[in-house]
Amino acid sequence: MAAKKILMLVGDYVEDYEVMVPFQALLMVGHTVHAVCPDKTAGQTVRTAIHDFEGDQTYSEKPGHLFALNFDFAKVDAADYDALLIPGGRAPEYLRLNEKVLALVQAFDKAGKPIAAVCHGAQLLAAAGILEGRECSAYPACAPEVRLAGGTYIDIPVTEGHVQGNLATAPAWPAHPSWLAGFLGLLGTKITL
Numbered sequence: 001m002a003a004k005k006i007l008m009l010v011g012d013y014v015e016d017y018e019v020m021v022p023f024q025a026l027l028m029v030g031h032t033v034h035a036v037c038p039d040k041t042a043g044q045t046v047r048t049a050i051h052d053f054e055g056d057q058t059y060s061e062k063p064g065h066l067f068a069l070n071f072d073f074a075k076v077d078a079a080d081y082d083a084l085l086i087p088g089g090r091a092p093e094y095l096r097l098n099e100k101v102l103a104l105v106q107a108f109d110k111a112g113k114p115i116a117a118v119c120h121g122a123q124l125l126a127a128a129g130i131l132e133g134r135e136c137s138a139y140p141a142c143a144p145e146v147r148l149a150g151g152t153y154i155d156i157p158v159t160e161g162h163v164q165g166n167l168a169t170a171p172a173w174p175a176h177p178s179w180l181a182g183f184l185g186l187l188g189t190k191i192t193l
Contacts, residue, residue, distance in 0.1 A: 002188070004032070004082040004187050006085055007036065007081040007083070007084050007104070008033055008035040009087075009104070010036070011092075012090075013046075013048065013049045013089050013091055014091040015173060016048035016050045016064030020048070022087065022176070034070060034076070034081070035071065040069055044068075045066040045067060046066070047067075048065050048066070049062065049063065076104065081108070083108070084114070085117075086116065086118070088121045092121050093120065095124060096123050096124050096128075101124065102124070102127055114166050117167070117169050118171075118175065118176075118179055119172045120138065121169075122142045122146055122169060123142060125149070125169075127149075131151030135151065135164040136153065137155075137169040138153070138171060140155070154169070158171045159177075161181070163186065168182040
């Protein structure tokens, strides 16, 4: 299996499990992951938030950890990467206001490279205008944005992921086993036991 180089777009209050678990899992299988945030450099951190499902009408939010960035956002060029990963949490709601972030998402999609987005990560896909005529899962509160962007919202259990074309999407972190497996499939990653 050829190792892939993956760009992970994060920001303050990215969901803790949705940044840390994919980051570590992709490194574990031999891929390179550059975690970046606009206006920050390698060695700086972003704050995370832990979103949990405790029977309320929506998720609860608790303070998470500090997540260390390992590459400079200013040095990112989509052509240097094989795939893009967008964790959820609150970060996508303001990252979608950054024109370079949107241009990166568009460049990955135009090149047909794998894109994985979980939970509120779909907000970046919608804002970048890449969901027209496509299927996308996301946290249910993002369904209107998926539809307004011309996409078909895929309502699946919180433990499931969805793959269509170059997109691997999921409603939230409980879907990591399914969602990450779908993303690894798009990457051509083969794991044998």
